[in-house]
Amino acid sequence: MHNAERHGCVIMEYVRQGDDINNWKELFTFQNFGLRGKHTPEEELNSLKALREKECPGATEWNVIDQNENSILYEWQAKPCLNWPDQREIARIIFGKHNLFFLRYTAKVQQLDPEVRTKWITTFKAATLDSEAKSVGLEDVDLVIPFEMDKVMAALKPAMESADCNVKEATANRVECKRPRNSSSYNDYGGESVTAVLETQGSKTRVQITTGKGFYGRLRKRSWSTPIYQQMIKNLEPAQR
Numbered sequence: 001m002h003n004a005e006r007h008g009c010v011i012m013e014y015v016r017q018g019d020d021i022n023n024w025k026e027l028f029t030f031q032n033f034g035l036r037g038k039h040t041p042e043e044e045l046n047s048l049k050a051l052r053e054k055e056c057p058g059a060t061e062w063n064v065i066d067q068n069e070n071s072i073l074y075e076w077q078a079k080p081c082l083n084w085p086d087q088r089e090i091a092r093i094i095f096g097k098h099n100l101f102f103l104r105y106t107a108k109v110q111q112l113d114p115e116v117r118t119k120w121i122t123t124f125k126a127a128t129l130d131s132e133a134k135s136v137g138l139e140d141v142d143l144v145i146p147f148e149m150d151k152v153m154a155a156l157k158p159a160m161e162s163a164d165c166n167v168k169e170a171t172a173n174r175v176e177c178k179r180p181r182n183s184s185s186y187n188d189y190g191g192e193s194v195t196a197v198l199e200t201q202g203s204k205t206r207v208q209i210t211t212g213k214g215f216y217g218r219l220r221k222r223s224w225s226t227p228i229y230q231q232m233i234k235n236l237e238p239a240q241r
Contacts, residue, residue: 058079
């Protein structure tokens with residue numbers, strides 16, 4: 001897994017075991033942008049098409065699979081261009097209240113296996129945002145994911161521990177952890193508390209993760225909400241297979 005925050009955008013990238021981010025066969029990408037003016041998912045896709053056509057004229061075929069006023073699900077097939085091999089991608093653009101999300105599965109193949117294609121289309125169609133959710137910013141998390149709450153809870157606690165955040169309190173739908181303070185490091189002062197609240201929504205779960213930085217040393221602290229969420233999703237992946 002590779003992740004980065006730059007220019008107001010959170011990017012998470014996942015590759016298969018044995019691959020790396022610079023040499024992969026399959027890649028899943030999650031991107032979270034702040035909304036950039038008033039436009040539609042179709043207009044966002046058209047902007048991508050125009051950019052791709054400028055870079056590689058006539059090399060890419062596009063197909064819209066499903067769309068509504070808040071999202072568009074599509075796929076593209078690209079011939080080799082700019083040192084890229086043949087590629088296929090299935091992707092969905094989702095407009096939230098404050099944020100714009102991209103979900104993308106990319107494979108370096110000429111033809112995508114029909115079962116793989118169906119799997120990713122189904123997965124992306126199932127991805128939802130809670131209409132009452134708070135703004136999903138670059139730090140905190142407020143999303144609905146297609147997993148039952150008990151499975152999410154089981155994946156959440158070890159995700160917190162992986163961030164050196166020790167679980168202090170836990171109930172059936174709420175977990176709080178605390179990171180140790182480290183006054184010797186300017187970039188990571190430590191001492192942050194992370195709280196996760198889960199809400200069951202049928203077979204799905206709303207996940208809210210927030211980081212409390214306190215007052216003392218606040219500027220030296222960072223948010224751990226997104227890294228913990230990333231690890232939680234990674235922990236859930238084996239259960240989805």
